[in-house]
Amino acid sequence: MNRTSLRRTLVPAVAAVAAISLTACGAANEDSNDSDKGLSGTLNGGGASSQEAAQTAWRAGFQKDNGGATVNYDPVGSTGGREGFLDGGFAFAGTDSYLSDEEVAKAKETCGTDAIEVPAYVSPIAVIYNLEGVDSLKLSPQVIGDIFNAKITKWNDPKIAELNDGVDLPDADINAVHRSDGSGTTKNFTNYLTNVAPENWPHGAIEDWPIKNGEGANGTSGVVAAVKDNPNSIGYADASQATELGHVEVQVGEGFVAPSAEAAAKILEVSTRVEGRPATDMAIDLDYKTSDSSAYPVVLTSYLVACQQYPDAKTADLVKGYLTYVVGTAGQQAAADNAGSAPLSAALADEALKHIADISAK
Incomplete structure (x- = not known):
């Protein structure tokens, strides 16, 4: 050039x-x-x-x-x-x-x-889901890593159930949706998993999806559409473009935090x-390992x-x-x-x- x-x-x-x-x-x-x-x-x-x-x-x-x-x-x-x-x-x-x-x-x-x-x-990057009858879903970064790494494949897996006491989780296969195109959202999402749950997500921070599992979709709108159109699906997308879907509350320290602009902005203060x-x-360089439960760490x-x-x-x-x-x-x-x-x-x-x-x- x-x-x-x-x-x-x-x-x-x-x-x-x-x-x-x-x-x-x-x-x-x-x-x-x-x-x-x-x-x-x-x-x-x-x-x-x-x-x-x-x-x-x-x-x-x-x-x-x-x-x-x-x-x-x-x-x-x-x-x-x-x-x-x-x-x-x-x-x-x-x-x-x-x-x-x-x-x-x-x-x-x-x-x-x-x-x-x-x-x-x-x-915030929302971990979005489409699960009939489930209005609130809490997940740890380790469980999120296992889901997208195809190690947890059922919605009623004990590791999910233990974080969601009293929630009626279906005995259904998880359809994990990822970006099929090179994506900065994927890079930020996998960078978070790499920093917080490296044993559960061993593939590093990448822009191109590294494994053949789940469903690939093009662009943010494609991921949102795939999750919306397919029950029992989970994916990740800019929170602003997935307002009609459920948003996972992610474990931070001892608490669970839902995605919001205010909680996402907290990360910049400590980065x-x-x-x-x-x-x-x-x-x-974002500090994904914060234990401040007022901060939402899955951000771009x-x-x-x-x-x-x-x-x-x-x-x-x-x-x-x-x-x-x-x-x-x-x-x-x-x-x-x-x-x-x-x-x-x-x-x-x-x-x-x-x-x-x-x-x-x-």
Whole structure:
């Protein structure tokens, strides 16, 4: 990859987003009734499907304020988004798994300088289930690991029953649903299991599902649909996109915690930055082992990745403007309202905005 890759015409991204419904975009532009207001042009990005609800809200809000702008976001998954950005096809990417060291180096080649990686929001990953007559389900990380590792295969297994005294668990096979595509949600989910229950989940933190068990489904919406359409199923997904399904209460210390934006945000307070990163990289190592029962530990920190410099001023202004809106107060509230995420703390948001403010044309 050479440093001129972003000078290409973004044809791959345009082709990829052609089939995506732009209803939200059109509605926002119609509401503005002023194509001359603010920034103008087309901005193509893509990545984490878990960001889809937030991206829809962000695009609508940004386009309302910038009547001549169109933002396209292709929810191809975190892996696809990072690959699209590193190949020069996307001007920005959304990812639920921060860049690897190798990707950090490749991003520098793509951009010509260190890339910007800033958190967009933190959101709980719900362990979702469809179990008739069961309105409350408590599971330990060890049991969750055994279920997704196909070591526990029946809903009335003694290890599940012991955590759910008085709950009528069916004598039924468990259908464990996982992502079939490369996924930052999978990476965060398996990273949690690796840190807290390594003996029950021995496969490590991975983006691509490592074993042939259960049911694979594409994207966040695919996992949610598979669990919803198949009784006795369990899966994992961004909590905001699975509101009609049961959410497991996960054991933390001596208690059990249900997913919520507030409980997910607690993790960031006790977590540290990834070491050895450029100053423009805000990647965070989450502390999954917390025993604070007010914190929900199965979370994803969703990031936006962009260049510090772009070949032309229009692209630079659009990326800078859009990311500024996303990380700013209005964008964070829009994500909270529409995606159930926890807004960034003032300190994190201010730091991210300083990096975004440095985006410019070469």
